[in-house]
Amino acid sequence: MATLIPASSENSQNGQQDAAFSIEEFLWSEQEKDLLRLSTAGSVDDGKSTLIGRLLYDSRNVYEDHVRAVTRTTGGSAQASIDFAQLTDGLRAEREQGITIDVAYRYFSTERRKFIIADTPGHEQYTRNMATGASTADVAIILLDASKGILTQSRRHVYITSLLGIRHLVAAINKMDLVDFSPEVFARIEEQFTALVAQLGDANVKVIPMSALAGDNVVERSTRMPWYSGPTLLEHLESVPARHQLDGTSFRLPVQRVIRPGQDFAQQNFRGFAGQIAAGTVHVGDRVVALPSGRQTLVASISTFDGDLEQASSPQSIAITLEDEFDISRGDFLASADDPPQSSNALEASLVWFDGKPLDSRRNYLLKHAAQTVGARVLAVHHRVNVQTLAEEQADRLAMNEIGRVAIETLRPVFFDPYLKNRTTGSFILIDADTNATAAAGMIRGASAVERRGAWSELEETAFGHKPAVLLAGTALASSLEEALLGEGCAVVRTRSRDPKLWRALESVGVIALVEMPEEEPAAGARLAHFSAGTDREPELLLSRSFEDAEPAASAAEVLEALRRKGVLAEKGNG
Amino acid sequence: MASTIAIPESTTQAPQRLSHLRLLEAESIHIFREVAAEFQRPVMLYSIGKDSSVMLRLAQKAFYPGPIPFPLLHVDTGYKFKEMLAFRDSYTRELGVDLRVWRNEEALAAGANPVKLGTQRCCGLLKTTALLDALKAHGFDAAFGGARRDEEKSRAKERIFSFRDRAGQWDPKNQRPELWNIYNGRIGPSESIRVFPLSNWTELDVWHYIHLEQIPIVPLYLAKERRMLVRGDSLIPVEQSFVKSLPGEEQWVRSRLRSLGCSPCTGAIRSDADTVPKIIAELVTFRSSERANRVIDHDQDGSMEIKKREGYF
Numbered sequence: 081m082a083t084l085i086p087a088s089s090e091n092s093q094n095g096q097q098d099a100a101f102s103i104e105e106f107l108w109s110e111q112e113k114d115l116l117r118l119s120t121a122g123s124v125d126d127g128k129s130t131l132i133g134r135l136l137y138d139s140r141n142v143y144e145d146h147v148r149a150v151t152r153t154t155g156g157s158a159q160a161s162i163d164f165a166q167l168t169d170g171l172r173a174e175r176e177q178g179i180t181i182d183v184a185y186r187y188f189s190t191e192r193r194k195f196i197i198a199d200t201p202g203h204e205q206y207t208r209n210m211a212t213g214a215s216t217a218d219v220a221i222i223l224l225d226a227s228k229g230i231l232t233q234s235r236r237h238v239y240i241t242s243l244l245g246i247r248h249l250v251a252a253i254n255k256m257d258l259v260d261f262s263p264e265v266f267a268r269i270e271e272q273f274t275a276l277v278a279q280l281g282d283a284n285v286k287v288i289p290m291s292a293l294a295g296d297n298v299v300e301r302s303t304r305m306p307w308y309s310g311p312t313l314l315e316h317l318e319s320v321p322a323r324h325q326l327d328g329t330s331f332r333l334p335v336q337r338v339i340r341p342g343q344d345f346a347q348q349n350f351r352g353f354a355g356q357i358a359a360g361t362v363h364v365g366d367r368v369v370a371l372p373s374g375r376q377t378l379v380a381s382i383s384t385f386d387g388d389l390e391q392a393s394s395p396q397s398i399a400i401t402l403e404d405e406f407d408i409s410r411g412d413f414l415a416s417a418d419d420p421p422q423s424s425n426a427l428e429a430s431l432v433w434f435d436g437k438p439l440d441s442r443r444n445y446l447l448k449h450a451a452q453t454v455g456a457r458v459l460a461v462h463h464r465v466n467v468q469t470l471a472e473e474q475a476d477r478l479a480m481n482e483i484g485r486v487a488i489e490t491l492r493p494v495f496f497d498p499y500l501k502n503r504t505t506g507s508f509i510l511i512d513a514d515t516n517a518t519a520a521a522g523m524i525r526g527a528s529a530v531e532r533r534g535a536w537s538e539l540e541e542t543a544f545g546h547k548p549a550v551l552l553a554g555t556a557l558a559s560s561l562e563e564a565l566l567g568e569g570c571a572v573v574r575t576r577s578r579d580p581k582l583w584r585a586l587e588s589v590g591v592i593a594l595v596e597m598p599e600e601e602p603a604a605g606a607r608l609a610h611f612s613a614g615t616d617r618e619p620e621l622l623l624s625r626s627f628e629d630a631e632p633a634a635s636a637a638e639v640l641e642a643l644r645r646k647g648v649l650a651e652k653g654n655g
Numbered sequence: 656m657a658s659t660i661a662i663p664e665s666t667t668q669a670p671q672r673l674s675h676l677r678l679l680e681a682e683s684i685h686i687f688r689e690v691a692a693e694f695q696r697p698v699m700l701y702s703i704g705k706d707s708s709v710m711l712r713l714a715q716k717a718f719y720p721g722p723i724p725f726p727l728l729h730v731d732t733g734y735k736f737k738e739m740l741a742f743r744d745s746y747t748r749e750l751g752v753d754l755r756v757w758r759n760e761e762a763l764a765a766g767a768n769p770v771k772l773g774t775q776r777c778c779g780l781l782k783t784t785a786l787l788d789a790l791k792a793h794g795f796d797a798a799f800g801g802a803r804r805d806e807e808k809s810r811a812k813e814r815i816f817s818f819r820d821r822a823g824q825w826d827p828k829n830q831r832p833e834l835w836n837i838y839n840g841r842i843g844p845s846e847s848i849r850v851f852p853l854s855n856w857t858e859l860d861v862w863h864y865i866h867l868e869q870i871p872i873v874p875l876y877l878a879k880e881r882r883m884l885v886r887g888d889s890l891i892p893v894e895q896s897f898v899k900s901l902p903g904e905e906q907w908v909r910s911r912l913r914s915l916g917c918s919p920c921t922g923a924i925r926s927d928a929d930t931v932p933k934i935i936a937e938l939v940t941f942r943s944s945e946r947a948n949r950v951i952d953h954d955q956d957g958s959m960e961i962k963k964r965e966g967y968f
């Protein structure tokens with residue numbers, strides 16, 4: 081069953097259009113557009129593919145060759161029918177063949193806006209995909225079949241959108257033609273749906289009766305439901321505020337990278353802290369705090385390729401220079417001094433578990449939050465949420481596609497805002513340190529009161545008079561460093577292996593692994609990769625001297641000094 | 656050498672800000688910085704085309720005022736248009752970026768060409784094999800590519816960080832879920848990722864950005880009178896063509912290329928679009944046109960052209 085359109089209509093209209101088209105006007109109107117991200121959810125056969133196909137087709141975002149590919153001419157008649165579902169349903173074939181079912185992203189635009197749709201399959205086991213699609217969405221469209229009403233699955237869909245913090249929900253009550261466009265049926269579903277959403281949070285809801293197949297209230301207003309006076313789906317999507325317009329918290333910048341151009345440049349002393357602003361606005365002259373050091377200073381400049389800015393806001397990618405020279409590296413935060421993010425080693429969070437291997441509270445994971453990755457373990461599973469009934473059930477682990485509330489402990493403090501206040505500073509992923517799989521996604525609720533478990537392992541607590549560490553150094557420095565560390569009584573293992581698994585293994589037994597890297601610049605000093613303490617893959621430079629400074633090669637003594645500052649070696653006593 | 660670089664002419668005042676493009680730009684810069692921070696040896700695959708030009712500009716922005724902290728890799732099949740290579744050399748020199756070029760010399764010496772091998776095997780050897788060899792030889796662990804999700808249905812599901820196993824293969828079952836803007840860049844030895852910073856850009860976004868930012872592009876994109884072999888609907892650039900022309904088939908045609916591939920396998924289109932805004936106009940009117948016959952082939956790799964072309968060999 082598909083809509084009929086006259087095949088001959090393909091030839092009409094367009095000469096006119098070409099003549100009237102003005103590129104100047106077009107480019108001008110393009111620049112006014114903003115970007116809205118959508119996610120979709122629905123049970124199989126509710127009509128999601130048909131709806132998306134309609135949305136793209138009726139808003140003239142489909143290429144002709146695509147349309148022709150899914151158009152059937154029936155008999156010898158001049159009538160051709162478009163299978164709207166086929167227009168976008170890249171997932172269908174896969175579903176039938178039983179292979180990966182995944183989030184697919186589609187793009188369309190209208191005169192007002194650009195849209196990105198994260199199209200997620202609605203089947204039972206795909207909580208993971210829905211969460212993925214919802215994580216970046218401003219608006220979620222939830223499909224309901226008017227002839228079926230609200231199903232258990234609809235509850236799950238609403239629950240996941242509320243968990244992922246989507247502020248705007250649209251319930252598309254589809255297939256109204258099957259219930260004779262009945263206002264009573266619509267009113268009943270609308271009431272139930274609104275109540276369900278209210279039960280789970282305070283998202284804004286718009287409920288729209290439609291027939292995706294015939295195009296009623298998708299882009300064009302329905303003539304068959306005169307009793308409905310609200311907007312069509314597209315009208316509504318064109319007017320919903322985008323998320324970035326709503327970011328209310330104070331300034332936060334997770335530092336991704338320190339930019340130091342070096343000698344060739346006019347800005348010889350330039351040290352730019354580069355990142356994408358996660359929240360708020362920053363101005364030149366603002367007082368900011370650097371975390372974890374807690375030291376405060378003023379913003380000296382906001383630098384971009386297109387020139388310095390007086391102010392910048394989320395989600396711009398910029399680089400900031402500061403009035404004072406602080407030791408700031410990747411993973412640190414710059415934030416409003418008046419209203420900094422919270423800081424804690426123990427977090428309360430909702431987790432969506434993805435991995436085939438269930439959550440195991442005895443294992444260590446890596447937690448990636450903004451630009452930092454830290455070691456983490458789960459202290460307690462408070463409950464698991466039954467996504468069918470939304471009941472909280474007792475559990476001590478989470479399996480694939482399960483959702484629960486947990487307390488998590490991290491090796492270093494995490495600087496966060498509650499997820500519902502800010503998605504970027506409130507979200508994290510857990511990575512399985514053995515397989516590198518993304519094991520779970522987490523939404524931070526707040527700091528946790530659950531008691532920490534104490535030492536991560538005996539080894540971590542300087543069992544050999546030092547903490548385990550992985551040091552990367554050039555050949556010459558590695559030699560002198562090995563001597564110096566042995567002289568300090570450290571357990572040192574020197575290797576040329578580039579395999580991080582080996583490094584991690586050495587570290588986990590408590591020794592200092594010294595990795596010889598022949599190509600390492602002598603001036604660069606040694607770099608410290610502290611795995612169990614969960615650093616990123618970019619090892620931390622131990623001496624703040626860089627290649628460009630062209631100072632003499634770093635000495636072993638300097639590196640030992642730095643290791644003491646970092647707490648890898650114990651501070652020298654005074655006696 | 657500046658003459659090989661076409662500075663797009665704008666017919667409108669280029670506005671300072673453009674919200675959705677600035678959002679995409681900020682997202683792409685964030686991706687570049689994550690990769691540069693988390694990987695030991697990243698590289699940018701540079702194809703000389705418009706998407707590469709945009710990637711290059713975004714990389715400049717990401718690390719400004721510092722230099723781009725990774726090299727560019729061009730996999731040269733040996734059949735690129737002369738104008739492309741001239742553009743590549745002059746533009747990368749002007750920007751001072753570290754360009755590496757890799758060719759599958761062995762296959763070329765053995766006479767690999769699309770007529771002899773068929774386009775699929777030819778591409779396999781000169782593009783795919785060459786790329787994998789280059790990545791391996793240099794030990795690159797992350798490679799930026801300019802692919803966009805809007806290019807075709809199968810790309811729509813591609814991750815921004817696309818995981819590759821030790822053999823450089825893509826396993827659709829083994830891709831990591833990607834939430835928010837948090838990317839899991841952890842890999843084991845000899846594993847790598849492809850990174851697609853332009854994932855969320857559409858073709859129109861790319862052209863619009865080129866226009867706004869005045870980004871240089873290869874002049875082949877812009878219409879002018881060119882020597883073409885005209886056969887049926889197809890325009891075949893005469894340069895390095897393997898097609899024998901029949902009398903009268905070679906003509907001057909006002910035309911341009913929509914995508915830049917290898918000269919024997921890339922078709923041109925008749926066009927008057929000699930500025931970027933005119934290209935955008937062409938794109939937009941074709942798109943909203945309901946005339947079935949004047950559809951632009953939406954395939955960036957030019958595989959449609961290739962398919963069409965195979966009949967001529």
Ligand SMILES: Nc1nc2c(ncn2[C@@H]2O[C@H](COP(=O)(O)OP(=O)(O)O)[C@@H](O)[C@H]2O)c(=O)[nH]1
Binds near residue numbers: 165
């Ligand atoms: N009667 C009716 N059928 C519809 C409507 N929308 C979709 N369908 C049909 O419902 C079936 C499932 O649609 P599809 O878009 O594939 O659903 P999906 O599984 O949610 O993507 C198809 O046979 C569609 O033609 C509608 O508004 N009315």
